[in-house]
Amino acid sequence: GPSDFVYAPPGSAVEVGSAAGGRFAVAAARAERRYPVRHVPAAAVAIELRGAGACSREVRNFAAADRFDADRLIAVEVLTPGGNWGSYPPHKHDEVRDDESELEEIYHYVVADGPSGPGLAYQHVYGTPDRPIEVLTTVRTDDLVLVPHGWHGPAMAAPGYDLYYLNVMAGPAERVWRSRDDPGHVWVRESWQTEAIDPRLPFGARAGR
Numbered sequence: 001g002p003s004d005f006v007y008a009p010p011g012s013a014v015e016v017g018s019a020a021g022g023r024f025a026v027a028a029a030r031a032e033r034r035y036p037v038r039h040v041p042a043a044a045v046a047i048e049l050r051g052a053g054a055c056s057r058e059v060r061n062f063a064a065a066d067r068f069d070a071d072r073l074i075a076v077e078v079l080t081p082g083g084n085w086g087s088y089p090p091h092k093h094d095e096v097r098d099d100e101s102e103l104e105e106i107y108h109y110v111v112a113d114g115p116s117g118p119g120l121a122y123q124h125v126y127g128t129p130d131r132p133i134e135v136l137t138t139v140r141t142d143d144l145v146l147v148p149h150g151w152h153g154p155a156m157a158a159p160g161y162d163l164y165y166l167n168v169m170a171g172p173a174e175r176v177w178r179s180r181d182d183p184g185h186v187w188v189r190e191s192w193q194t195e196a197i198d199p200r201l202p203f204g205a206r207a208g209r
Contacts, residue, residue: 002042003042003045003062004039004040004041005062006037006038006040007035007037007040007063008037009031009034009035009036009037027073027166029071029073029168031070031073032071035069035071040062045061045062047059047061048061049201049202051086051192052195053191053192053195054084055084055086055088055192056084056197056200056201057080057084057086057201058079058201058202059076059078061076062075062076062077063075063076064177066176071175072175073169074167074168074170074177075167075169076166077164078155078167079162079201080155080157080162080164081157081162081163081201082159083159084198085153085154085155085156085157086153086154086155086156086165087152087154087155088153088155088185089186089188090153090154090182090185091151091152091180091181091182092149092151092179093178093179093180094150097178099178101173101174101176101177102172103169103177104148104169104170105146105167105169106144106145106167106168106169107145107167108142108144109123109139109140109142109143109163110163110164111140111157111162112162112164114160114161118141119140119163120138120140121138121139121140121157121163122137122154122156122158123135123139123145123156124136124156125145125147125152127149127150127151128150131150133148133149133150139155162203
């Protein structure tokens with residue numbers, strides 16, 4: 001299930017620890033305005049099921065632009081069942097337009113292990129003629145992929161290996177997430193109207209089945 005989280009403004013001193021051990025992520029962005037320190041419990045994190053069929057994934061919008069007040073930082077968690085594609089259709093957010101905002105993005109990956117060892121997944125990033133970039137790479141647990149610009153997607157969960165990634169975004173202008181799909185692949189969204197959401201979602205409900 002989701003985790004609770006703490007927001008700390010610039011200049012804060014934060015000490016994090018756990019007597020039982022645990023995994024912690026610190027997502028940060030340059031900021032000018034100081035918002036108050038806030039703790040948000042896991043039960044208050046909004047969960048969204050996005051896509052359908054093999055494009056089904058779960059998004060935990062804990063610090064999404066329309067869910068949580070901050071100066072620059074936008075952060076969400078995405079969970080994709082094994083065999084599905086997340087961050088799809090390919091999209092970008094590197095220009096200031098009516099349908100797009102300028103945001104750099106980092107993916108931090110955790111891939112489920114299989115019975116014989118660590119799992120694997122794949123990430124694709126490609127550019128435009130004016131700003132070329134081409135990355136198609138294998139990703140494993142604790143790998144990071146920076147998307148400075150360009151179309152990105154899919155993030156592919158190999159069959160048998162559920163995929164998690166923490167998305168952290170920030171930009172120089174307004175704090176809003178507007179992304180534009182690659183026009184060559186936008187038609188994929190229409191196919192979702194006749195497909196069901198993957199029954200393996202949401203992940204947090206699996207223990208009760």
